[in-house]
Amino acid sequence: MKCCILGGGGFIGTNIAQRLVADGVHVRIFGRPSPYADAVSGAVHYQGEFADIPALQAAVDGCDLVYHLIGSTNPVTAENDKLFDLRDNVENSLHLLDMGARGAFGRLVFLSSGGTIYGIQQNMPIAEDAPQWPISSYGVTKLALERYLNLYGHLQGLDYRIARLSNPFGEFQVTRKGQGVIATILRCALTGDTFRIVGDGSVTRDYIYIGDAVDALVMLGHYRGGERVFNVASGRGHSIMDLVGLVESLSNRPITRQHLPSRAIDVPVNILDITRIQRELGWTPQTPMAEALNRAYRWMGEIIARPAFMPV
Amino acid sequence: MKCCILGGGGFIGTNIAQRLVADGVHVRIFGRPSPYADAVSGAVHYQGEFADIPALQAAVDGCDLVYHLIGSTNPVTAENDKLFDLRDNVENSLHLLDMGARGAFGRLVFLSSGGTIYGIQQNMPIAEDAPQWPISSYGVTKLALERYLNLYGHLQGLDYRIARLSNPFGEFQVTRKGQGVIATILRCALTGDTFRIVGDGSVTRDYIYIGDAVDALVMLGHYRGGERVFNVASGRGHSIMDLVGLVESLSNRPITRQHLPSRAIDVPVNILDITRIQRELGWTPQTPMAEALNRAYRWMGEIIARPAFMPV
Numbered sequence: 001m002k003c004c005i006l007g008g009g010g011f012i013g014t015n016i017a018q019r020l021v022a023d024g025v026h027v028r029i030f031g032r033p034s035p036y037a038d039a040v041s042g043a044v045h046y047q048g049e050f051a052d053i054p055a056l057q058a059a060v061d062g063c064d065l066v067y068h069l070i071g072s073t074n075p076v077t078a079e080n081d082k083l084f085d086l087r088d089n090v091e092n093s094l095h096l097l098d099m100g101a102r103g104a105f106g107r108l109v110f111l112s113s114g115g116t117i118y119g120i121q122q123n124m125p126i127a128e129d130a131p132q133w134p135i136s137s138y139g140v141t142k143l144a145l146e147r148y149l150n151l152y153g154h155l156q157g158l159d160y161r162i163a164r165l166s167n168p169f170g171e172f173q174v175t176r177k178g179q180g181v182i183a184t185i186l187r188c189a190l191t192g193d194t195f196r197i198v199g200d201g202s203v204t205r206d207y208i209y210i211g212d213a214v215d216a217l218v219m220l221g222h223y224r225g226g227e228r229v230f231n232v233a234s235g236r237g238h239s240i241m242d243l244v245g246l247v248e249s250l251s252n253r254p255i256t257r258q259h260l261p262s263r264a265i266d267v268p269v270n271i272l273d274i275t276r277i278q279r280e281l282g283w284t285p286q287t288p289m290a291e292a293l294n295r296a297y298r299w300m301g302e303i304i305a306r307p308a309f310m311p312v
Numbered sequence: 313m314k315c316c317i318l319g320g321g322g323f324i325g326t327n328i329a330q331r332l333v334a335d336g337v338h339v340r341i342f343g344r345p346s347p348y349a350d351a352v353s354g355a356v357h358y359q360g361e362f363a364d365i366p367a368l369q370a371a372v373d374g375c376d377l378v379y380h381l382i383g384s385t386n387p388v389t390a391e392n393d394k395l396f397d398l399r400d401n402v403e404n405s406l407h408l409l410d411m412g413a414r415g416a417f418g419r420l421v422f423l424s425s426g427g428t429i430y431g432i433q434q435n436m437p438i439a440e441d442a443p444q445w446p447i448s449s450y451g452v453t454k455l456a457l458e459r460y461l462n463l464y465g466h467l468q469g470l471d472y473r474i475a476r477l478s479n480p481f482g483e484f485q486v487t488r489k490g491q492g493v494i495a496t497i498l499r500c501a502l503t504g505d506t507f508r509i510v511g512d513g514s515v516t517r518d519y520i521y522i523g524d525a526v527d528a529l530v531m532l533g534h535y536r537g538g539e540r541v542f543n544v545a546s547g548r549g550h551s552i553m554d555l556v557g558l559v560e561s562l563s564n565r566p567i568t569r570q571h572l573p574s575r576a577i578d579v580p581v582n583i584l585d586i587t588r589i590q591r592e593l594g595w596t597p598q599t600p601m602a603e604a605l606n607r608a609y610r611w612m613g614e615i616i617a618r619p620a621f622m623p624v
Contacts, residue, residue, distance in 0.1 A: 079467075082406055082460070086398075094394055119462075131441055134459060135466045144456040147446060148394070150431075154447045155391075155576050264467050 002026045003221070004063040004105070006050070006096070007070035008043070009034025011173045011180075012111070012165075015210045016067060016217055017043045023218075030059035031070060036172055050092045060099055064106040065221045068096065074179050075116060075265055078138040089141050090148070097148060101156035109220050110149055113142045114164035114231050114272050115205060124237070125206075125273035128164070128229050136265040150228070161220045166233035166272050170210035170292060171299040182207060182293070185243055186300045189251040199262030201241035204269045206233045209292035212285040219281045227280050233272035234285050250293055314338045315533070316375040316417070318362070318408070319382035320355070321346025323485040323492075324423070324477075327522045328379060328529055329355045335530075342371035343382060348484055362404045372411055376418040377533045380408065386491050387428060387577055390450040401453050402460070409460060413468035421532050422461055425454045426476035426543050426584050427517060436549070437518075437585035440476070440541050448577040462540070473532045478545035478584050482522035482604060483611040494519060494605070497555055498612045501563040511574030513553035516581045518545045521604035524597040531593045539592050545584035546597045562605055 003020055005013045008029035014036040020027045021042035030046040037045060048055030050070050060066050071089055078085035100108050116139030118126050134140050152158035169182035188195040216232045238246075244255055278284050287295075315332055317325045320341035326348040332339045333354035342358040349357060360367030362382050372378050383401055390397035412420050428451030430438045446452050464470035481494035500507040528544045550558075556567055590596050599607075 083403060086403060086406070091395060091398060094398070129443055132444075132459075133462050135463060137460075137463060140456065140459045140463055143459055144452065147444075147452045147455060148449075150445050151447060151449060151452055 001065070002028070002063045003065040003067070004028040004030055004046075004060050005067045005069060006056075006059070007031045008067070009036065009045075010069070012168060012210065012213070013067070013069050014039055014172045015170070015214050019214050019218060028059055028063065030056065039172070050088070053095050056096060057099060057104065060096070060105045062105070066096075066100070066105045066108050067217065067221075068093065068108060068110045071111075073138060073141075075136045075138040078141065079136060079265055082137045085137050085141050086144075090144050093145050094148060097152045097158060100158045100160075101152050107159045107161065107221060108149070109161050109163060109217060110145065112146055112162050112164045113139055114166045114233055115270050116267075117143050117146075117164060118267075118270065120267050121270075124269060125235055125271045126231070127273040128231055128276055135267060146229070153228070160228065161223065162229045163217055163220055163232045164230065164272070165213060166206035166208050166231070166270070168208050168210045168213045170296045173210070173296070174303070181205075181240060182243060182296065183300065185247045185255065186293075186297050187304065188255050189247050189253055189297070190301055190304050192256070194256045194258050195244065196258050196260050197240055197244075198260050198266065200259065201244070201257075202239050202268070203262075203266055204237040204239045204271065206236065206271045207238055207243075207289075208232065208234045208285060209287040209295075211292075212287050215286070216277060216281065216283045219283055223281055225280050227276060230277045230280070231272040231274055232277060233274055235272060235274040236289075237269065237271040238289070246289065246293055247297070250290070250297055313377070314340070314375045315377040315379070316340040316342055316358075316372050317379045317381060318368075318371070319343045320379070321348065321357075322381070324480060324522065324525070325379070325381050326351055326484045327482070327526050331526050331530060340371055340375065342368065351484070362400070365407050368408065369411060369416065372408070372417045374417070378408075378412070378417045378420050379529065379533075380405065380420060380422045383423075385450060385453075387448045387450040390453065391448060391577055394449045397449050397453050398456075402456050405457050406460065409464045409470060412470045412472075413464050419471045419473065419533060420461070421473050421475060421529060422457065424458055424474050424476045425451055426478045426545055427582050428579075429455050429458075429476060430579075430582065432579050433582075436581060437547055437583045438543070439585040440543055440588055447579060458541070465540070472540065473535065474541045475529055475532055475544045476542065476584070477525060478518035478520050478543070478582070480520050480522045480525045482608045485522070485608070486615070493517075493552060494555060494608065495612065497559045497567065498605075498609050499616065500567050501559050501565055501609070502613055502616050504568070506568045506570050507556065508570050508572050509552055510572050510578065512571065513556070513569075514551050514580070515574075515578055516549040516551045516583065518548065518583045519550055519555075519601070520544065520546045520597060521599040521607075523604075524599050527598070528589060528593065528595045531595055535593055537592050539588060542589045542592070543584040543586055544589060545586055547584060547586040548601075549581065549583040550601070558601065558605055559609070562602070562609055
């Protein structure tokens, strides 16, 4: 089996690649140079920009499975330049879908955003069929791309699955681009840096250990049932203050906090319903929060101890 | 009161403009040169392309109300060039939303597509909260724009309302761009041209007389309640074969038919639930189908009788 991971050099992609390589899959990683290339030496690296159509074509050509993890924005940068977000993520993805429609590759698994696509909801946990009115540009472009996938599926037979991932954390997550609240808390616990909390710390999210998320994403590559869209999440909510407390217990060190103003793009609560993926894939998250945090803490500790460590 | 109608030179815009001018509103029409400019001589015409930001700004500046009717594609052309559809309709609209967020104008009423945005549904009629998985690129870009409106409303206080219009027909509708099945049937009845039916004629749609649609769109400009999204429709379905029969009865002439292959982008049935707009606006469609068809038929007859008539 051949698999290509688009944007595979980052946190999530590196974890998927490690697993697939260990499973004997022929893995290609497409994207920008990866800081973790050594960790997946068994994969073939295709360097290229998403907008470089021939480079993209060469990477996906002949693959049984493509993971689309490329995203050039995060909820903050997308908001600051909505046009760039739309062009760089949606327009470029249409080229990829065209390749899929022409038979360049088999299945496409798209990483959507369970944390932003549903916007503000009254009822928790949130199932896949809940109304979707995102309150961030990041969520709007993810939503648009989901709909294009469905369109290509309907009109041209594209074989796709959508993973609405909640907030993954664990090995290979560093605190860059303003994302990764757990990685940031872990770093603060290890370095003594002040943890800057956006808002009062009550914002509640669904966090999932990356090892469990990878299990689900690998299973989605093989799933033969008829569902297309899946929440991939823990089904449990933790406030930021909860997380700070858990990391303090784990590290046995107090974390200095500073509160920043809250942001309008943050929904107050987001906990996802995982009934569908449990039923259809027989998957369920396996790693208890304390154990997952401990693994992430140990990994972060090793990284920080390296002389070359540079948080970006 | 000042009002600007973007894309106001076409079928729907001309009808809105006529009504507003008659109501004493100061009306600006922005867009390409209109074949119906004489019919709305009381309005001020601002000629310009949607992508021309300074021209757009000049047109909307200081208006209490803006109708966004501009669409450079239809379901067929959008499908043939999805990138153009996305750029020309969504990207350009983001500039308009930025202007609204900066306070250039008051309320924005956006014309969405009740016929394409819901995709394939099991239950009729379709209410506003039904899942939205369009099976046409045209529907996907309308959906994306709706979500951007909601985003600007949430983050920047943009005052917007969304009209998910079904299939309007009546005065000023000609058979261009492959849209307007009723106008096409009326023309065939008048000229003896063969009516080319896409598929077997069973495709069922919700048709609304333009005069009734204009009532709703004008009321949406003033509505003070909290709902943002409204189906604007008759709530009734007619198959294409139904329509052919109705026009044959009306004109007392047989219409020659030719069947073309059906299209994958056409949903089989689309009838909209109008409970929300009836409740919130006190609006309900007033014109019986036979009466509406008769008015459209008389208008089309006069147009065709003119020496300069050129169906485009």
